[in-house]
Amino acid sequence: MKQRIKKTALFMLVFGLLITSISGYFTFKQYELIQHGQRVSGTVTRIISVQGDDGTTYKPEVTYTIGGQTKTYTPSYSSSITTREVGDRVVLYVYGNRATFGGFHAGWIGLTVALGLGLIFALGGLVWMLRHLKRYDTYARLKRYGRKITARFVRKDVTSYKLNDQAGSIIYVQEDGGERIFQTHPIFSDFSIKWLEEHVFDVYIDPANPEEYYIDIEKHFGEPSPHY
DSSP, rough: OOOOOOEEEEEEEHHHHHHHHHHHHHHHHHHHHHHSSSEEEEEEEEEEEETTTTEEEEEEEEEEEEETTEEEEOSOOOSSSSOOOOOOOOOEEETTTTEEEEOOOOOHHHHHHHHHHHHHHHHHHHHHHHHHHHHHHHHHHHHSSSSSEEEEEEEEEEEEEETTEEEEEEEEEETSEEEEEEEOOBBOOOOOHHHTTTEEEEEESSOOOOTTTTEEOOOHSOOOOOOO
């Protein structure tokens, strides 16, 4: 059996690593700015409001003096609430042409959220991918070393799981000449009851653990898209 990594899991992993890398880079730049920047005092001279589809957002414009020159700093981020007012004195860290507020502010919140989401996506995708590979490794082992029996279709149930808006189905098969019934994981393939009734399914059972088995649905459907 092929060890096919689920595209969704791979996408989650890559997307998570991308978000983590980008937010990690900006976090490092902020840390570098605070560590090496010059601490100066500035004054809020204006509150900039921007009307958008999601409401109004605000960000302060700060004037400060460094090296005998008066400059203006406006953060790249904005917030739905404003905690500063015109005339407020604020602490800035200035390093080259870059500046940032001292202390914890909305910019840090955004970076923290982005890092958290990136890690969640990356770890979630990695776990999903490893589980997928482990499951296919198990199927390959069972197909090679398991006790093979044949079984015939009993019934199918439509599940609430969906892939590309197609509901998954669980197929139940019963051992030829026996009473034991086996079931597949949700699969997303089109088939008719008549077709299922006409085919015999190979089932591979772990000799050491009869509760672990693999129904070779690939033999008839090609490689399925199971839902985990």
